[in-house]
Amino acid sequence: MNIKIDKNEVLRYLGYKNQEYSHELDLIIDEVREEIKDISNYKYIYKIVELKRDENGLAYIDDGILPLLGENIQKHLANADSCVIMAATLGFDVEKRLNYYSKVDLTKNFILDSCGTQMIEEVCDGIEEEVKIKLGEGYYYTFRYSPGYGDYPLSVQNQLVRYLDGYRKIGLTVTDSHLLLPRKSVTAIMGIQKIPFVSEFDRCAACLAREYCKFRKEGTRCYSKKD
Structure with missing residues (x-):
């Protein structure tokens, strides 16, 4: 997987919208982009699983081992015959460096955080491409839908990570x-x-960070492309 960290996306996560910024900041961004490439140990895991339907047409996975709770996720998967369940991480070295910079250099902390956000999205995009190559032509795909979107409970993180054996395979844990x-x-x-995906779901309105999101206040979005 060829992971690139787009400087323009990093700047966007930092809140820059075509503004001038200093040469010094430009150098720091380049330095941190290289730093995160050196320290990250990205890993990912995914399963392609069949979706089954109950008598009411509601989707479920493996006899309900991984819950698909809430109206929004059911609408999202309404026309899907199967799904990809994925998890990805940049590893604990990035986590440690974020904690370190939060104490000694807030500028680098913010930049590293933005680089990490861009990088993990690139990893997830890479998973999508890997799946599409594996399955070949004739399929359509929804956008990635995560626990915490809409009314899909954040508490599902625990079951999802357990379902993928995420702790053992990629070192992913879930807090209380x-x-x-x-x-x-x-x-x-x-x-x-098998049919084109059309969504009426408003990802921003459903986001847990919507009340204090700087992107929403500026009339933009945190994700870089429409899926």
Whole structure:
């Protein structure tokens, strides 16, 4: 997987919108981009599983071992015959460096955090491409849907990581408040279907960070592309 860290995306996560920024900041961003490449040990795991339906047409996985709770995730997978369940992480060295910079250099802390966000999204994009190559033509895909979106409970993180054996295979853990550790990690479900995917789901309105999101206040979004 060829992971690139787009400087423009890093700047966007930092809150820059075509503004001028100093040569010094430019050098620090380049330095941190190289740093995270050196210290990250990204790992990922995924399963492609069949979706079954109950008598009401609601989707479920492996007799309900991994819950698909909530109206939003059911709508998201309404036309899917199967799905990809994925988890990815940049590893604990990035987590340790974030903690270190939070104490000694807040500028580098913010930049490393933004680089990490961009990098883990690139890893997830790479998983999508790997799946699409593996399955070949004739399929359509939903966007990635994570616990905490809409009414899909964040508490599902525990079952999802357990379902993938995420702790043993990629070192992914879940806190008591259902957050992933290392922080620069993602879990998600992506539907696979035979007809084009059309979504009315508002990802921003459903986000847990919507009330204090700087991107939303500026009329933009935190994700770089429409899936």
